[in-house]
Amino acid sequence: MSLRIALLGLLSSSGPASGYDLTKKFEVSINHVWQAGHSQIYPELAKLAADGLVTVEAEGARGRKTYAVTPEGRAEVHRWMMEHVPAEPARSENALQAFLLPLLDAPEAVAVLERMSAVSRARLGHLYELKVANPPASGRLGVHALELGIMQTESFLTWATTTIDALRHDA
Amino acid sequence: MSLRIALLGLLSSSGPASGYDLTKKFEVSINHVWQAGHSQIYPELAKLAADGLVTVEAEGARGRKTYAVTPEGRAEVHRWMMEHVPAEPARSENALQAFLLPLLDAPEAVAVLERMSAVSRARLGHLYELKVANPPASGRLGVHALELGIMQTESFLTWATTTIDALRHDA
DNA sequence: TATCCCATGTAACACGTTACATGATTAC
DNA sequence: GTAATCATGTAACGTGTTACATGGGATA
Numbered sequence: 001m002s003l004r005i006a007l008l009g010l011l012s013s014s015g016p017a018s019g020y021d022l023t024k025k026f027e028v029s030i031n032h033v034w035q036a037g038h039s040q041i042y043p044e045l046a047k048l049a050a051d052g053l054v055t056v057e058a059e060g061a062r063g064r065k066t067y068a069v070t071p072e073g074r075a076e077v078h079r080w081m082m083e084h085v086p087a088e089p090a091r092s093e094n095a096l097q098a099f100l101l102p103l104l105d106a107p108e109a110v111a112v113l114e115r116m117s118a119v120s121r122a123r124l125g126h127l128y129e130l131k132v133a134n135p136p137a138s139g140r141l142g143v144h145a146l147e148l149g150i151m152q153t154e155s156f157l158t159w160a161t162t163t164i165d166a167l168r169h170d171a
Numbered sequence: 172m173s174l175r176i177a178l179l180g181l182l183s184s185s186g187p188a189s190g191y192d193l194t195k196k197f198e199v200s201i202n203h204v205w206q207a208g209h210s211q212i213y214p215e216l217a218k219l220a221a222d223g224l225v226t227v228e229a230e231g232a233r234g235r236k237t238y239a240v241t242p243e244g245r246a247e248v249h250r251w252m253m254e255h256v257p258a259e260p261a262r263s264e265n266a267l268q269a270f271l272l273p274l275l276d277a278p279e280a281v282a283v284l285e286r287m288s289a290v291s292r293a294r295l296g297h298l299y300e301l302k303v304a305n306p307p308a309s310g311r312l313g314v315h316a317l318e319l320g321i322m323q324t325e326s327f328l329t330w331a332t333t334t335i336d337a338l339r340h341d342a
Numbered sequence: 343t344a345t346c347c348c349a350t351g352t353a354a355c356a357c358g359t360t361a362c363a364t365g366a367t368t369a370c
Numbered sequence: 371g372t373a374a375t376c377a378t379g380t381a382a383c384g385t386g387t388t389a390c391a392t393g394g395g396a397t398a
Contacts, residue, residue: 001356001357002262002264002267003357003358005267005271006267006270006271009267009270009271009274012274013273013274018376018377018378019377019378019379020376020377020378023377030267030270031261032261032266033261033262033263033266033267033269033270034261034262034263034266034267034270035261035262035358036358037358037359037360038377038378038379039358039359039360039361039379039380039381040357040358040359042377042378042379042380043379043380046379060377061366061367061376061377062365062366062367062376062377062378063365063366063377063378063379064376064377064378065377065378077271077274078274078275081268081271081272081274081275081279081283082275082279082282082283084264084268085286085290086263086264086265086267086268086287086290087264088265088290088294089260089262089263089264089265090202090203090204090205090206091173091204091205091206091260091386092204092205092257092260093173093255093257093258093260094257094259094260095203095204095205095316095319095320096173096176096177096180096201096204096205096257096316097252097255097257098204098315098316098319099177099180099201099204099205099312099313099315099316100176100177100180100248100252100312101252101315101316102184102310102311102312102313102314102315103180103183103184103248103249103252103312104249104252104253108252108253111253112252112253115256116257119256119257119259123259139273140273141270141271141273141274142270142273143273144269144270144272144273144334145266145267145269145270145272147330147333147334148266148269148327148330149266151326151327151329151330152323152326152327152330154326155322155323155325155326156319156322156323158322159318159319159322159323162318163315163318172384172385174385174386189348189349189350190349190350190351191348191349191350194349206386207386208386208387208388209349209350209351210351210352210353210386210387210388210389211385211386211387213349213350213351213352214351214352217351231349232348232349232394232395233348233349233350233393233394233395234349234350234351234393234394235348235349235350236349236350262358
């Protein structure tokens with residue numbers, strides 16, 4: 001369900017695009033929010049076309065198909081945004097490792113937390129790059145999600161640091 | 172993969188339990204970190220037994236089977252904790268709505284953000300209850316994950332509030 | 343004896359990942 | 371001509387969700 005919304009959303013904001021284009025756009029923008037590879041995107045576009053939410057606007061060289069959102073497609077995104085209450089993720093490997101941390105002894109737990117911190121700092125760096133590349137012009141899809149991602153990653157880092165300190169004091 | 176680890180982790184910490192017990196434990200403790208229903212848990216326990224990571228310690232009334240972790244099972248959790256680098260979630264309906272927020276006009280966006288806030292406040296309340304019920308005794312599985320969940324939810328709320336304010340000023 | 347909780351399972355379907363497979367066009 | 375990139379798809383497999391199905395034991 002959400003993949004269709006993501007595709008319709010991108011098409012709504014950026015205008016017509018091919019499956020190939022959308023795959024690339026996923027990689028560079030929406031990726032930190034919703035991942036999908038071409039093997040998921042192509043069949044989903046076909047279904048969206050069958051359901052009348054997008055149309056094949058043009059067929060170009062190399063079998064390239066350019067898709068455009070229909071009014072029904074726009075309505076579908078709008079409805080989802082206004083009515084759908086997001087299911088909270090509640091399935092995070094990071095959180096699972098956090099949960100099971102007490103199974104380790106203190107030095108091991110610290111090592112795990114430090115690895116997590118390193119990964120998070122890298123992620124944070126990546127998000128800052130995105131922010132610099134896509135300056136926060138309002139109206140641009142993704143600005144708010146980027147801020148959210150940065151805040152969440154920072155708060156994860158704070159948690160990791162705090163927990164490392166606590167474990168060091170215990171030991 | 173992660174479901175096995177979650178099951179092995181619970182069995183490691185709490186001692187032998189049945190599929191039914193584990194299903195209940197998921198609901199009240201690990202649930203905010205990794206969800207699973209009985210229809211996933213029963214087959215997974217069978218596989219774990221087939222792989223020698225747990226054993227059927229006893230068979231009681233009503234076909235009840237009590238599972239216990241084997242040393243191999245403990246080793247498996249330990250290895251996963253030390254070696255497995257968690258894949259970041261990168262698939263969150265909340266974040267997707269955040270991403271697509273610019274498709275809405277300001278009052279609509281504020282309404283969406285307020286709904287998100289309400290859900291988050293409820294979640295936060297639930298997590299606080301868990302914290303009170305399970306006082307932070309070190310060594311107890313889940314203490315750290317609970318702190319993490321609370322911090323993440325709080326930072327989500329901060330983001331929502333900040334974004335609402337920004338949208339109100341724009342409008 | 344009826345209802346609730348214990349207790350376990352299977353089946354159908356949706357979603358996601360990885361790998362396989364193919365071919366056209368462009369740039370060197 | 372050959373390598374990189376454009377461009378699209380399918381298949382196999384693993385994981386997750388919902389619904390279906392069954393029955394024993396305790397309690398009112």
